[in-house]
Amino acid sequence: xxxxxxxxxxxxxxxxxxxxxxxxxxxxxxxxxxxxxxxxxxxxxxxxxxxxxxxxxxxxxxxxxxxxxxxxxxxxxxxxxxxxxxxxxxxxxxxxxxxxxxxxxxxxxxxxxxxxxxxxxxxxxxxxxxxxxxxxxxxxxxxxxxxxxxxxxxxxxxxxxxxxxxxxxxxxxxxxxxxxxxxxxxxxxxxxxxxxxxxxxxxxxxxxxxxxxxxxxxxxxxxxxxxxxxxxxxxxxxxxxxxxxxxxxxxxxxxxxxxxxxxxxxxxxxxxxxxxxxxxxxxxxxxxxxxxxxxxxxxxxxxxxxxxxxxxxxxxxxxxxxxxxxxxxxxxxxxxxxxxxxxxxxxxxxxxxxxxxxxxxxxxxxxxxxxxxxxxxxxxxxxxxxxxxxxxxxxxxxxxxxxxxxxxxxxxxxxxxxxxxxxxxxxxxxxxxxxxxxxxxxxxxxxxxxxxxxxxxxxxxxxxxxxxxxxxxxxxxxxxxxxxxxxxxxx
Amino acid sequence: xxxxxxxxxxxxxxxxxxxxxxxxxxxxxxxxxxxxxxxxxxxxxxxxxxxxxxxxxxxxxxxxxxxxxxxxxxxxxxxxxxxxxxxxxxxxxxxxxxxxxxxxxxxxxxxxxxxxxxxxxxxxxxxxxxxxxxxxxxxxxxxxxxxxxxxxxxxxxxxxxxxxxxxxxxxxxxxxxxxxxxxxxxxxxxxxxxxxxxxxxxxxxxxxxxxx
Numbered sequence: 002x003x004x005x006x007x008x009x010x011x012x013x014x015x016x017x018x019x020x021x022x023x024x025x026x027x028x029x030x031x032x033x034x035x036x037x038x039x040x041x042x043x044x045x046x047x048x049x050x051x052x053x054x055x056x057x058x059x060x061x062x063x064x065x066x067x068x069x070x071x072x073x074x075x076x077x078x079x080x081x082x083x084x085x086x087x088x089x090x091x092x093x094x095x096x097x098x099x100x101x102x103x104x105x106x107x108x109x110x111x112x113x114x115x116x117x118x119x120x121x122x123x124x125x126x127x128x129x130x131x132x133x134x135x136x137x138x139x140x141x142x143x144x145x146x147x148x149x150x151x152x153x154x155x156x157x158x159x160x161x162x163x164x165x166x167x168x169x170x171x172x173x174x175x176x177x178x179x180x181x182x183x184x185x186x187x188x189x190x191x192x193x194x195x196x197x198x199x200x201x202x203x204x205x206x207x208x209x210x211x212x213x214x215x216x217x218x219x220x221x222x223x224x225x226x227x228x229x230x231x232x233x234x235x236x237x238x239x240x241x242x243x244x245x246x247x248x249x250x251x252x253x254x255x256x257x258x259x260x261x262x263x264x265x266x267x268x269x270x271x272x273x274x275x276x277x278x279x280x281x282x283x284x285x286x287x288x289x290x291x292x293x294x295x296x297x298x299x300x301x302x303x304x305x306x307x308x309x310x311x312x313x314x315x316x317x318x319x320x321x322x323x324x325x326x327x328x329x330x331x332x333x334x335x336x337x338x339x340x341x342x343x344x345x346x347x348x349x350x351x352x353x354x355x356x357x358x359x360x361x362x363x364x365x366x367x368x369x370x371x372x373x374x375x376x377x378x379x380x381x382x383x384x385x386x387x388x389x390x391x392x393x394x395x396x397x398x399x400x401x402x403x404x405x406x407x408x409x410x411x412x413x414x415x416x417x418x419x420x421x422x423x424x425x426x427x428x429x430x431x432x433x434x435x436x437x438x439x440x441x442x443x444x445x446x447x448x449x450x451x452x453x454x455x456x457x458x459x460x461x462x463x464x465x466x467x468x469x470x471x472x473x474x475x476x477x478x479x480x481x482x483x484x485x486x487x488x489x490x491x492x
Numbered sequence: 493x494x495x496x497x498x499x500x501x502x503x504x505x506x507x508x509x510x511x512x513x514x515x516x517x518x519x520x521x522x523x524x525x526x527x528x529x530x531x532x533x534x535x536x537x538x539x540x541x542x543x544x545x546x547x548x549x550x551x552x553x554x555x556x557x558x559x560x561x562x563x564x565x566x567x568x569x570x571x572x573x574x575x576x577x578x579x580x581x582x583x584x585x586x587x588x589x590x591x592x593x594x595x596x597x598x599x600x601x602x603x604x605x606x607x608x609x610x611x612x613x614x615x616x617x618x619x620x621x622x623x624x625x626x627x628x629x630x631x632x633x634x635x636x637x638x639x640x641x642x643x644x645x646x647x648x649x650x651x652x653x654x655x656x657x658x659x660x661x662x663x664x665x666x667x668x669x670x671x672x673x674x675x676x677x678x679x680x681x682x683x684x685x686x687x688x689x690x691x692x693x694x695x696x697x698x699x700x701x702x703x704x
Contacts, residue, residue, distance in 0.1 A: 122669065129676055132683065141690040145699040147683050148637070155644055155676065156631065162669070163624065163651045169658045173608060204606035235702040 004050055004060035006041045007068065007109040010034055015102035019095065027098050028086040034102055035076035038109075042072040046476060054184060057116040062483035063261065064113045067254055069477075070335045071112070073465065074250045074342060075105050077458045081346050082243045084454025088353070089137075089241075096133050104130040104247065111255045117165045117181045120259055124223065125158050127252055134244040135236055146232075146239035153222065153232040161219025161259075164212045168266065171208035175201050175270075183262050190270035197271060209270055216263045217279060223256035226283050226317055227290035230310045234298070237306035238358070242349020245302070249309045249345065250338030257316050257334065261327070264320065265488045277321050281411060284317030288418035295425030299360045302352060304429055305344055308384060311422050312337045315399065318415060322402050327488060329398040331481040335469050336391030342462035343380035346455070347373045351433065354449040360429055365438030372451050374434045376459050381430045383466050385423040391470035494613050497537045501619040504530050504653070505595055508626035511646060513588040515577050517638055520630075521565050524642045527623075527649050528557025538659055546659070553652075556673065561645065564681045569638055572688050582633030594625035608657075616657055623650030635697045637684050641677070648673060 014034035021027045045060050046069050052059045060068070082101065086094045104127055111123035135150060136143040169181055177189040190209075193202040222229040237245045264276045291311035298304045312333070319330025350373035355363040367374045383390035386397075396419070403412035469477075504527050511523035532554035535546050569575075582590070595618070602618035611617070627647025631640055652669070687699075 125669075125676075136683070136686070139686075142701050144683060144686050144690055145702055148687060148696065148699060149702070151676075151680055151683060152631070152640060152644070156628075156647070159644070159647055159651060163654060166651065166654045166658060173658070174606060207605055238702065 004045060004058065004064075004113055007038060007045070007060075007072075007113070008106050010037050010041065011102045011106035011109065015099050015106065018098040018102055021095075024094060025087075025090075028083045028094060031079035031082050031098060031101060032076065034105070035072070035079040038105065039069075039072040039076045042069045046480065055180065055182060057119050057182065058110070058113050059115050060113055061115065062480065062487040063258060065480045066331050066477075066484035067258060067334055068109065068112050070338055071105075071108055071251050071254060074338055075247065077342060077461050077465075078243050078246050078346075080461075081455060081458035084452060084458075085241065085243055085349070087454070092137060092139065097137050100130045100133040101247075104134070104251070108251050108255050112258050115182045115184070117168060117183065117186070120262065121158075121162055121165050124161070124220070124255060124259060127255060128154050128158055128223065131244070131248060131252060134247075135240045137241055137244070138239065140239070143239045146235040150232045150236050153229070157219045157222025157229060159219070160215050160222070164215030164217075164219055164263075167208050167212035167215060168263070171205040171212060171270075174204040174208060183266060186266045187269035190266065194269070194271035205270070206272075209267060209272055210275070213263070213267050213272065213275060213279070217260065217283070220256045220259045220263070221283065221317075224253050224260065224313045224316070225287075225306075225310050226313055227287040227310060230287065230290070230306075230313075233310055234294075234300075234303040234306040237309065237345075238300055238303040242302075242345045242352070245305065245349075246342045246345035249305070249341040253309065253313055254334050254338060257313070257320075257330075260317075261320060261488055268489075273323070277323055280317045280321030281408075284314040284319075284321055285411065285414050285418070287311065287314030287317065288415065288422075289314075292418045292421035292425065295422050296428075297425075298429070300358050301360060301363070301429055301433055302348055302358055304426065305341070305348060308344070308422065308426065309341065311418065312341075312384075314418075315396065315415075318411065319399050319402075322399070322406055322408065322411070324485070324489075325402045325405070326399060328481050328485045329395055329402055331484055332398065332473075333392070333395035335477070336395045336466060337384070339462050339469060340380060340383045340390065340392055340466045343376055343459045343466065344384060346459035346462065347377040347380060350449070350451065350455050350459075351377060355433075355439075357439075360432050362439065363433050364436035365434075367434045368438045370449065370451060372456050373459070376456075376463060378430055378434055379463060380459070380466075381426050383463070385426055386419060389467060389471055391466045394470045394473075497534065498613075498615045500530050500534055500537070501615040501653070504649070505615075505619055505622050508595075508623055508646060509588060509591050511642065512591040512626055512629060513584050515584055517569055517575060517577060517636065518566070520577075520639060520642045521562050521569070524645045524649075525558050525562035527646065528561070529554050531649055531652055532557065534653070534656055535659060538656060557645070557649070561673075561677045564677055565638060565641065568681055568684050568688075572638075572684075572693075574636065574638075577634055577636050577639050580634050580639075582629065587629050587633050590629055591622075591626045594629075595622040598622040598625070611657060616653055620650045620654035623647075623653060626650070635695055637687065637696055640696065641680055641684075645677075 011034050014030050018030050046065055050060055052061045107123050107127035114120040114123055132147050136147040172186055172189050175189055225233040267276050288311050291307045294307045316330045319326040351366050351370050354370035357363050386393045400412055507523045507527040511520050514520050532550050535550045539546050598618040598621035624647055627643050630643025
């Protein structure tokens with residue numbers, strides 16, 4: 002079994018979906034491909050392939066630490082997508098199914114990419130594949146969101162390309178042999194730390210700084226760190242819930258992996274202090290901005306976008322703390338993505354039942370869509386780090402790490418932002434769920450049936466969020482530890 | 493060799509300024525297309541011996557940046573029935589002045605940054621930075637979707653120019669970038685088409701439904 006399977010399976014199914022003639026049975030290809038992908042990535046997690054140095058692609062420790070999560074996320078989302086596309090039978094689904102499968106293929110490629118350029122090409126392709134998913138509804142608002150996503154995302158990805166070239170040039174100046182795989186880059190820069198005043202070090206340092214700034218801005222845009230987060234509320238507000246879940250858990254994770262891989266190279270070059278001192282403020286600023294917007298946003302799907310910005314901030318803080326912080330961040334990648342699945346899918350149900358998105362127009366959803374509302378409320382408590390769900394454990398570990406590293410300011414700001422976010426989220430969620438339903442929603446609520454197809458997937462996410470927190474499998478904790486060791490600068 | 497190279501890079505910088513100063517959309521598209529073709533010639537000048545892969549990237553660049561993408565944009569232009577950028581956010585003269593200032597700044601910056609010996613005389617680094625800034629100015633300062641796409645293309649051209657410094661390392665990557673860019677413009681074209689149908693205009697100032 003080879004790591005290429007994880008890329009080939011979705012590609013083959015994408016091609017199959019493209020030529021599949023029947024609209025009604027085509028969505029069923031999604032769970033089949035997703036199921037095979039889960040089996041493949043779990044198999045590879047248990048029997049990791051030999052990582053050969055110098056290859057452009059490999060299922061290394063970092064890929065092992067996050068890719069199984071993306072497989073799981075995609076599989077459960079694909080089950081929901083089957084039910085969703087049945088409800089939306091008026092829209093043609095060929096492009097949607099095709100793009101979803103290609104997105105999975107490119108995410109698998111980007112996360113396994115060991116080469117600076119290949120990572121960029123895969124990340125760009127994944128960005129492009131999300132565009133047809135965002136405007137699936139075909140409304141004017143959806144096209145506006147797609148346009149803004151294309152412009153902001155495209156510029157971000159262009160900046161990261163420039164950053165990649167700067168990093169390549171820094172390697173040339175450091176006397177590199179032209180090998181742009183991450184491990185080779187890290188090895189090329191390592192001698193510089195021993196003698197920072199040597200000519201090679203002086204010649205490559207300005208390029209390294211430029212590379213870090215551009216790459217952080219570029220991949221940070223993809224992650225949705227403030228102030229580059231502006232596309233997020235528009236896109237999450239307009240995209241179908243299932244796409245929102247995949248974006249919030251999948252593409253952002255890919256961007257975070259890219260940041261971690263670049264950080265590994267910079268840390269080996271002796272610029273660890275710079276990466277830490279930029280990631281920490283970026284993370285805290287994102288958390289603060291998100292928390293403030295959460296207090297005021299009237300649209301409950303846009304609210305989820307700000308929650309995602311907040312959690313990307315948490316990941317950046319973890320990466321900025323370093324050491325155990327990175328471990329906690331990888332843990333948080335899992336807990337956040339799985340919990341976001343609950344929220345996006347149940348919010349999608351509520352949105353359909355209410356036929357409105359604004360807090361002022363939606364109320365009494367506990368009456369119209371009781372099961373989705375229940376899951377939405379429980380999911381909200383889970384994402385705001387209430388025990389016993391996963392995010393509680395990962396965020397607790399992050400807090401403890403901050404105190405352990407004597408970074409009290411970070412810990413206090415972190416807690417304050419979490420509290421603000423909790424206030425904002427609870428206020429809105431209960432405004433939607435409680436009260437008397439509007440007349441229009443009552444009529445709509447009768448039309449929207451909470452079938453097993455739209456209820457069981459978010460319930461599965463809720464179960465996974467509980468499981469990952471209470472009984473983290475040792476296989477995963479080992480994978481995260483191995484990933485942290487991989488990312489530490491070799492000495 | 494360096495002289496010919498610098499001549500072409502100078503031409504590309506001139507095309508930046510032309511695109512920034514022009515209010516007519518067809519001439520902006522033409523400037524971006526010409527710039528793409530100029531960039532396609534550069535890899536051939538950089539290599540002392542002819543390699544088939546370099547030749548392939550070169551031909552691919554000229555075909556995609558010089559013909560395919562401009563053709564898609566012109567078609568969008570005809571469908572939307574517009575010709576001019578009216579009321580840009582940053583006026584034509586200010587953006588021209590900013591672009592010129594950025595070019596001077598880029599030359600100064602290129603002098604400060606530590607370069608490899610063989611790149612010391614070439615204008616690749618300043619040209620690349622000047623082009624990136626010009627692209628950004630167009631991306632932010634214009635309101636018509638087509639001008640913004642041209643800005644994005646010019647930004648991309650600047651990055652491509654920078655990539656030439658690493659030509660022998662990243663040939664395959666350049667090919668991947670070209671492929672991505674083609675798909676990107678294809679997707680952009682479709683979205684523009686839909687925006688045109690929904691809003692009956694390609695004026696991005698009308699995209700205001702989504703805000704806090």
